Amino acid sequence: NAGVTQTPKFQVLKTGQSMTLQCAQDMNHEYMSWYRQDPGMGLRLIHYSVGAGITDQGEVPNGYNVSRSTTEDFPLRLLSAAPSQTSVYFCASSPMTGRTEAFFGQGTRLTVV
Amino acid sequence: AQKVTQAQTEISVVEKEDVTLDCVYETRDTTYYLFWYKQPPSGELVFLIRRNSFDEQNEISGRYSWNFQKSTSSFNFTITASQVVDSAVYFCALRGHSSSNTGKLIFGQGTTLQVKP
Numbered sequence: 001n002a003g004v005t006q007t008p009k010f011q012v013l014k015t016g017q018s019m020t021l022q023c024a025q026d027m028n029h030e031y032m033s034w035y036r037q038d039p040g041m042g043l044r045l046i047h048y049s050v051g052a053g054i055t056d057q058g059e060v061p062n063g064y065n066v067s068r069s070t071t072e073d074f075p076l077r078l079l080s081a082a083p084s085q086t087s088v089y090f091c092a093s094s095p096m097t098g099r100t101e102a103f104f105g106q107g108t109r110l111t112v113v
Numbered sequence: 114a115q116k117v118t119q120a121q122t123e124i125s126v127v128e129k130e131d132v133t134l135d136c137v138y139e140t141r142d143t144t145y146y147l148f149w150y151k152q153p154p155s156g157e158l159v160f161l162i163r164r165n166s167f168d169e170q171n172e173i174s175g176r177y178s179w180n181f182q183k184s185t186s187s188f189n190f191t192i193t194a195s196q197v198v199d200s201a202v203y204f205c206a207l208r209g210h211s212s213s214n215t216g217k218l219i220f221g222q223g224t225t226l227q228v229k230p
Contacts, residue, residue, distance in 0.1 A: 031216045040122070042204060042222040050216040058217065090158065092218070099146050099165055102206075102218050104158040 006105030013081040021076040023091030030096040032074040036087040081112045119221035133191045136205030144210035147188045152202040195228045
C-alpha cells in the first residue's frame with residue numbers, strides 16, 4: 001500500500017522557471033491538501049481539495065495553482081518560481097470524515113536560486 | 114478563521130524528565146477535531162493522537178498523555194520520562210467540521226523538543 005506519493009523529493013529551480021510537484025494517493029480519500037513548511041512557521045496550507053473537480057485556497061495560495069481532475073492526483077504548479085518559494089512541500093490526503101487523521105507524503109525539498 | 118498557537122518554540126530537557134507541549138486553538142465550529150503530529154529529524158510527519166470536540170476524556174498511552182480542555186481551548190501533550198528518541202518537532206493541528214472549514218487542516222507553528230542524554 002503506497003499511501004501518499006510525492007515526486008520529486010528534491011528539486012532546484014532557477015528564478016522564473018515553472019514546475020509541477022506531483023502528488024498521488026491510492027486510499028480513495030476525498031480530501032487532499034498541499035502545505036509548505038518553513039522554519040518557525042509550521043505547516044501552512046497552500047491549496048486544498050474536497051473532491052475531484054473542487055479546489056480552494058488555503059492560507060498562502062499566491063504563486064501556486066492546483067487542479068483535481070481525479071480522486072487520486074493533486075498536482076501543485078509553480079508558474080514562475082521565486083526565491084521566496086524555497087521550502088519543503090508536503091502533500092496530504094484524508095477521508096471525508098473529519099475525525100480521521102491526514103496521511104502525508106515524504107515531502108519535496110525545493111530550492112529556488 | 115481557525116488558528117492554532119504553540120507558544121513554545123523550543124524546549125530542552127534532560128532524559129527521564131517529564132515535558133508538556135502546549136497547544137491553544139481557536140475555532141467557531143461546534144464540532145472539530147484536534148491532532149498531534151511528530152516530525153523526527155528524518156522529516157516525515159507521524160500521526161500521534163486525535164480528539165473530537167465532543168470527547169473530553171483524556172487518555173494515557175504508555176509514556177504519552179493528552180489533556181483536552183474545551184473551557185480553555187487547549188489540547189496539551191505530555192511525555193513522561195522523556196527519551197532521546199523523543200527529540201523531534203511536534204505539531205498540533207485543528208480541523209473544523211463546518212462547511213467553510215471542511216477539508217482544511219490547520220497547523221500550529223510547531224515545538225522543537227530536544228532531549229539530552
